[in-house]
Amino acid sequence: MTIQIRHQLFIRTNSVKHGRQSIWFLHGFADSGLAYKEVFESSLNEEFNIYVVDLPGFGVSPINSDFISIKEQAVLMSNLIREETANQDKANLVAHSLGGLIGTWVCQNLKEKINWYFNIEGNLTEADSYFSSKPLQFKSAKEFVASFKAEVFEIAKSEERYKRYYSSLRLADPEGMRNWSLTSQEHIKENKCGIEFKQLTCKKVYIWGNADTPKETQKFIVENNIPNQLYEGIGHWHMVENSKQLYRDIHEKIKKV
Secondary structure: OEEEEEOOEEEEEOOOOOOOOEEEEEOOOOOOHHHHHHHHHOOHHHHOEEEEEEOOOOOOOOOOOOOOOHHHHHHHHHHHHHHHOOOOOOEEEEEEOOHHHHHHHHHHHOOOOEEEEEEEOOOOOHHHHOOOOHHHHOOOHHHHHHHHHHHHHHHHOOOHHHHHHHHHHHHOOHHHHHHHHHHHHHHHHHHHHHHHHHHOOOEEEEEEEOOOOOHHHHHHHHHOOOOEEEEOOOOOOHHHHOHHHHHHHHHHHHHOO
């Protein structure tokens, strides 16, 4: 693994080689690139250029005053991917949870560039904002963070997947979390985010498990014929709970002509 710093973003990469397709990984609310740690041990690492990003205000990346809103951060990522893949015909994208909004907008912005988009339990319906809407219940970012850290810590005592999440949560900037929460709400109302995902023209798949996905979202998937991959019994963090199978399946889809 190597490190790049581009546009104030901390990016974990493998040995980038000319001529290989790239895969970009975007984390979710209050998370970081640590969520994708296992990708560097997968077969994807051998055949693709891997870019795992800490988005502004999360992980090691500072808040960027020029890209405060979640929609603006999609512009930032679109610009970065366009620059890094200028000599490549196609790029691939993996996004998780609320980061799926950014992933969808990147696909809109780079319509001809994106080969595959893998949306891992990203927001399709209002019901999916069960974490990201929490800051709205508090008067300040500081109050929210104190409560949220205590809540996640208690769950992490008994659930391994939450231990990784708690590590990233400890690094997240309180204002960064609040920014995502406040600026994502207009895009979540009336399931707008799900409709936008449905309308994407690139190859895409919605990856979900029946352990945590809300019933409203499961219904939305069926009623709207969303291309999807169900992993029975898996919770919200597929790349932590089911990394070997997940990355193997992603590899197989990208390799198909």
